[in-house]
Amino acid sequence: MRPNYVLGGRYRITEALGEGGMANVYLAHDLILDRDVSVKLLRLDLRDDPHTIKRFQREGLAATELVHPNIVSVYDVGEENGMQYMVMEYVKGMDLKAYIKQHFPIPYQEVINIMEQVLSAVAVAHAHNIIHRDLKPQNILIDDKGVAKITDFGIAVAMSENALTQTNTVLGSVHYLSPEQARGGMATKKSDIYSLGIILYELLTGTVPFKGETAISIAIKHFQSEIPSVREFDPRIPQALENVVLKATSKRPSDRYETVTDMANDLETSLSPRRASEAKFVPAADADNGETKVLDKSALHSEVAHQEPKPDDVPPSKPKKRHRRRHWLYVLFGLAAVLIAMVGLAFWLGRPQTVTVPDVSGLTIDEAQQKLSDSSLDTGSIKRQSSADIKKNLVIKTSPAAEKSAKKDSKIKLYVSTGPRMVRIGNYIGQSYTRTAAVLKAKGVTVRRQNESSNEVPIGSVMQQSVESGQRINPKETTVTLTVSAGQRQLQLANLIGKKKAQIQRYATQESLNISFKYRYDNATKETAIDQNPAAGSMVKEGSTVVVTLSRGKKPVSKSEPKVEDFNVDVSIPFEANSSKTSGSGKTSVSSTSGVNTVQIYIRDHDHDYGTVYKQLTIAQDTQVTIPFAVESGKSGGYKIVRDGKVILADNNVTKNAH
Template sequence: MQPGYILGGRYQIIRALGEGGMANVYLAHDRILDRDVSVKLLRLDLRDDPHTIKRFHREAKAASELISDNIVAVLDAGEENGTQFLVMEYVNGTDLKQYIKKHFPIPYQEVINIMEQILAGVKAAHRQGIIHRDLKPQNILINRTGLVKITDFGIAIALSEHALTQTNTVLGSVHYLSPEQARGGMATCQSDIYSLGIILYEMLTGSVPFEGETAVSIALKHFKNEVPSVREFDRRIPQALENVVLKATAKQPSDRYESVEDMADDLSSALAPSRSDEPKYRPQPNDDGETKVISSAAITEELSRFRQSGASIADSAEISRDDTRQNHKKKKRPNRHPRRRRFAIFVGVLFFLFCGVVIGLALSRPQMGTVPEVNGASLTTAKHQLENQHLRTGKIHYLTNEKVAKGRIIKTEPVSGTELRQDTTVGIWLSSGPKKIKLANYIGKNYAMVAAELEAEGVTVDRELLSSSTVAAGRIIQQDVPDGKRVFPKKTTVHFTVSSGYKEITLPDLSGKTKSEAQQFADQNALNITYQYQYSSDVEKDRVISQKPGSEAVVREGGELAVVISKGVQKKDDKTDSFTVNVTVPFSANETSSSSTSSGSNAASSSENVVQVYIRDSDHSMNSVYRQLTISKATEVSIPYTVATGKTAGYKIVRDGKTVMQDNNLTADSH
């Protein structure tokens, strides 16, 4: 969609805002209500897909039913050339993902304020029977006043629409996916609460709890691994605030908050002093009927209890035998039946077989070790702790990291707390410190593009403007950091000197000024000034009669200024001759200038020559410059002379500080 296109006869496209899996989003202007809006336009490759169109319509219907200050409002819907579109309110700000990156660490109270607004929006959706199913920071917008709004109900479903439930398809972003969704189960209100807990985790730590090389590996961690402790990342986080994360992200939906209202209530008091000694939240044990793996410690404990009970039975039997002997003295009893004796032996054999099997299982069970928490530790410390758990150090990976010091551990794979067979390897990711970048030679390049490139890397850039007659405006003249140097972006500031182009000069009125004052003005502003002389009965001798260009005219630095100087009142007996001499000044490309212009600000380069013309006649002397110019090729200069009859004139041409032409015997007769 091109900028300027008018959609539906009303919405004028301004620019693209982003692309999604189902639609592209544009900033547009509502020409009827005179306001900016965002337009979600179904992708062209999906406009003929009936399932996608149905889902797009479902989003429009679901979102239009939601009225909340914390939900992006749907304003309109329509169709243009067979393509569906939605019109929504435009939120001028950023999404929560970018906000976290830019402002982390975020103060705890601000984290709570943002979460309370998110919870208010989700609460409004849940009350309408709508589950978002794809809650993530990218779908949460924050405007410039701090107002939070939730968007993208593209995969939200109404609880009553059972026909639309996709139990065999995992929808949503895998980093924020609930365990039941990862298994392909139906999403509930508790699924949204789990995603909210992950969002709160990211705001407190700056990263998501689970990473992996594939979406499947991340999904597996959501229903296998416990969410890491936020207090292990930052011990200053109150336990009550961590408990909100733990309860929201419990593996079993029944262990989570019953509603977002409950989560909001718990969150609102998380920083209260009365909860400073709150214990860590732990879900209640839940026997869900699944097959259990009994640990060797539990088996050993059961055997111990069994032996004790066996000893008690034996003691009772011994006492019984003593009593029998005593009674036998009094009365002789008949012998036991042989069949009973064989049965007793059989039971005994079974008992010993059972004990043997239990002991064999306990001894044959693999010995396990637990991955220790070594994030932030040195490699030596990590190896020692792994050895204590009878685990081996696996492959060492290196990553640049702004937060973790060089040589310290960023993470392990598997994560800490995971139980592994002894002698299993554990991968380690070490920080190589902040990322360094190599600076280039930016001289002559466009400043705006260079600044944008460096600032995107985290470099601070500033500039100083300087007028230049040789470098185009906006181009870099000089940089203070040498090219090829490797620097830490966030610790580096690069200063550029940038051309503002030719300096523009507004000419004053020089009428009545002396010749020396006119020359001084030309020198200060690097203007090439030429003089002509006339007799005048109105203007005092050696003062300016007129100028060209006139006063208030704007000229560039290095431009031409012609001044007419008064020769005073003409005497009757004065006889003068006037003539013009044309001189071609040769250009030299082999000389590098060591001189400066009359203003002393710019030196000539080897591709230009600075030329000063000195003349001698009735009105000029060789002590002052008649004309100054910059040439890049052989240039012809016309020199007008006025001399008393019978007198001579002369000229001298100085190029880049060296006299290259001279003639002191010019007369009117010879020219």
């Protein structure tokens, strides 16, 4: 698609960003919202396939439901002249594949931070019953602030329909393909978990676990070969961290994590000293395969031959009485049948007896042990893990699970709750909201944003947090509210012409504007605005100065009218540093030693008196201001500057000659 083409009457194409097996991607500019976006166009050779088009549209619309800081947002899905397109958030940065190549080796904590963001995003997709099916570093973007964002949600399903004919796509994806997908089976949420384990492997080693000249050879390794040890590559990697890789990439889906949240929880503590002596993860052994032994036919024939009368035993005088021999043959066959039945019965009676595992979830350990004992089962090891639903010290589940069969007197493993997983809140003041929210959401914390104008804090930085640093919270019950700087507020300046001075001052106070008054003779009513700068309708920032010219009334014609002299006086206002404060609600706010001062200036001259504020302004350092005076010849003016209700500067004898 050529540059400057306007797609859908809204998206102006700027340049090509890349080409893939499914679609081509372009940088475009949204003419309505005035922002850069990425536009993905279905490839020409796939536009005549109605099934692919339908999947592209349906999955694209489904992806618009996935709102998460670590998922590339899908803004729009449409069609123009047979071109299927998808409009997405433009992420300025690089994909994770390039990031690994450029930054390897990556510190373990940074690896965990990246994975926690990715896992948080996949958890949201799985909650919407969307399986990515093509998770790989090429589909994970890292922006210039270090935030990870997953892309190609929804399109991955459509891509799998053409996977066998898209050789480049298969070669790019087969390195992260689960064994069940490699066998041609159905992809599940646990298939995504396998791919996430391979991505974690690559983050730790800088390479993929299996390589080969063809996609088929690599796929075969996924369901035949064991994942190489990351600790053999780097012995410094903790065993607990390698265990996350091993469990996520288990050959059998049942041996993997149940959910990506379970994987995130395990990964979060993998660097903890408490897990330093953890044993290497080994998947659960296959169930014992009992074999039913059948009596060998040759043995049966031998037994029959042994019991069958020999020809020499038959009296010579009765050689033709074959019916008797046939009779004995029937008897012997009957005895053999009885013998086989007895052997089978003995085998059946000798087999291990099985019982049904009872449901002990929600019980105490003692209660669970008693219930297992009543079912002729023993208690095995006890593993403690967090649970948002089961109270502390109560049983979450068993292994084997409830209602499953188990051998009589076998040991049943108990999983006991340590209560909800608590999250420690850090100090996020002054940090980027986007990165902070991503880190908190990756830990399961609900984050609420509220914007507030600020002249001192950069746009997008956190100004306040509702939970103080160091506190531990239950992410299922507590929402963290972050107050984020929206920068200086802008407003459209009202029309002040014709308004009285008092009205203008009230407006300035309400909108946090500084008003500077000038005077000149005019036919308009005295103290009425006859001019303003900037003009009405202009966009101005909060704290800006607006110069308003007021009427002195009609110019007198009497020669006895006193002469009024205009002159300026420069005054330096000292700044007083403020100490940081914590609000009464316990919210932590931006700590600053600079702060701001709000001061009011009062003047007394021909046009003003001390009864009204001449100008109010906000300063963050020592500031020099110029005060205009109009003083009758032979008289003096005055000024006073007030901060926090106290006069800090004053001069009641201001004359032109003295300044």
